[in-house]
Amino acid sequence: MEIEEIGVVKNRFTEPKSPDHLRKFESTIEVNDEYLDGLEKIENSEYLQVLFYFDRSDDYELIAPRRHGNLRGVFASRSPHRPNSIGSTVVKLLYRKDATLRVKGLDAINNTPVIDIKPYAPPFDRSGNEEIQKNQPRAEIVRLIKTGDLEELLTRAGVLHGHYCPFLALGVMAGQYALNELGGGSGDMEDLIAILETNSCFSDGIQYSTGCTFGNNALVYRDYGKTAVTMAIREGKGIRLYYNQEDYLEENYPDRTDLFEKVVKNREGTEEDERALKQAWTEIAFDLLHKPIEELFKVERVEYPDLPDYAPIYEDKYCSHCGEKYMAPKGIGDENGSNICIPCSGEPYLQLDGSGLREIS
Ligand SMILES: [Zn+2]
Ligand SMILES: [Zn+2]
Numbered sequence: 001m002e003i004e005e006i007g008v009v010k011n012r013f014t015e016p017k018s019p020d021h022l023r024k025f026e027s028t029i030e031v032n033d034e035y036l037d038g039l040e041k042i043e044n045s046e047y048l049q050v051l052f053y054f055d056r057s058d059d060y061e062l063i064a065p066r067r068h069g070n071l072r073g074v075f076a077s078r079s080p081h082r083p084n085s086i087g088s089t090v091v092k093l094l095y096r097k098d099a100t101l102r103v104k105g106l107d108a109i110n111n112t113p114v115i116d117i118k119p120y121a122p123p124f125d126r127s128g129n130e131e132i133q134k135n136q137p138r139a140e141i142v143r144l145i146k147t148g149d150l151e152e153l154l155t156r157a158g159v160l161h162g163h164y165c166p167f168l169a170l171g172v173m174a175g176q177y178a179l180n181e182l183g184g185g186s187g188d189m190e191d192l193i194a195i196l197e198t199n200s201c202f203s204d205g206i207q208y209s210t211g212c213t214f215g216n217n218a219l220v221y222r223d224y225g226k227t228a229v230t231m232a233i234r235e236g237k238g239i240r241l242y243y244n245q246e247d248y249l250e251e252n253y254p255d256r257t258d259l260f261e262k263v264v265k266n267r268e269g270t271e272e273d274e275r276a277l278k279q280a281w282t283e284i285a286f287d288l289l290h291k292p293i294e295e296l297f298k299v300e301r302v303e304y305p306d307l308p309d310y311a312p313i314y315e316d317k318y319c320s321h322c323g324e325k326y327m328a329p330k331g332i333g334d335e336n337g338s339n340i341c342i343p344c345s346g347e348p349y350l351q352l353d354g355s356g357l358r359e360i361s
Contacts, residue, residue: 005113006038007031007099009052009106016056019078019107023089027106029114031099043096045119050106053113054085070151070290087112090120138211145176145209150289157208161201163278166249169285170227170296171205174241177293178231179210181239191234193307197224199356202243217311223357230305238302245296249284256280319344 011027029050031039042048060081066072074082091103101117108114136142144153154164154172161168175194182192194212196203196219206229212218232238250257259277263269269277293299314327319341332345342349348361 003053003115005032005053005115006035006117007114009108009110009112009114011106011110013109016080016109022107022109023105026094026102026104027091027108029101029103029106029117031101031114031117033099036099039096039099039101042101042117042119043093045093047090047120048093048101048103049088049090049118049120050103050108050114051116052087052089052108053115054080054082054087054108055113056109086115141209141211145179148176148180150176151286153209154205154285154289157205160208161204164282164285165201166281166284166288167201167227168205169288170243171202171207171229172209173205173289173293174202174229174243174297175206175209175231177297177299178229178239178241182231182233182237193218193220193232193234195220195222195230195232195305195307197222197226197228199223199352199354200227202227202229220308221352221357225356230302232302232305232307234307236304238305240300240302240305241293241297242300243296244298248296253280253284256284 007029009027010030011025013022013025058081060074060079060083063071063073064079066077066079080087087108089105089107091105094102094104096102141153141156143149144156150169150173153176154169157168157172158164179192192210192212194206194210196206199221207213207219210218210231212231214221227243228240230238230240256277259269259273259280263273263277288296314329316325317328317331317339318325319331320338321340321344324341326341330342332340332342332347334340348359350357351360
């Protein structure tokens, strides 16, 4: 087998750095002249998959602790230390000039040999079968729930939540645990309901892992301000998890708790503090996944929890003031028989926001 270099990476990094750091910067790929024709129409692709050779990484271990400390095989990791030192990254193509490609997101350092470039085409490159995806959108998450791959679940929940934090991790853990206990995870348990008692980061972990969301009416919100959730099936079986280790974070990560006070509570953090907190949160979140659920939560069986009926389909009405359509019970009729929506009526209404559910008048 013979592999030839087709070009080389040029950027400011002469020493290895973390891939996350490298990906924030732009790089240039200088393609060798003899391959110039091979770039014809490449600018039609917004993203490219770049294969390169880690020419400065030598030793590798077949199984070793990877990022976040858990033991994994080399083929189950993105480590640069591999039997064949080939790296592969999807980059954004910013522009092409002759044999030069300007890209963003490449995690290779200066003078890294490039061995192949191809357009990144999500329908072909996406893992799993598209047909399955369309019939069962949560198939992949269900698999992760069944196999207990909390790390991957949390990684993906970050897409919804926007950051990693301890309570997102707790939500993912609670959701995964409860679904498995209920024999769920079939992916289309339509009768599965989550009763959430908080609207903190925990709630995003629950929504992501269980698929019970604000939008699909499988989520019931009770404004108790407790880190707790009850997962239940309509016919009556349920399980409630309540996070009862209130001091766990303070005791185990005291400096990070101080950082939290400074940045979030008092809003006095510098940019540096914010970065440090973000990193600390990410580490704690992934750490937590290794704790047994019973050490973090009080777990109780619940028979016949009080569940609401299926979401009703309401009649439409049009507001005689603003003309906008609303669900009939959400408006107000007046004696002249006209319909008025809540904002036009000036009546008090309920709002769910950072402070929970409250009446605004
Ligand atoms: Zn969060
Ligand atoms: Zn109106």
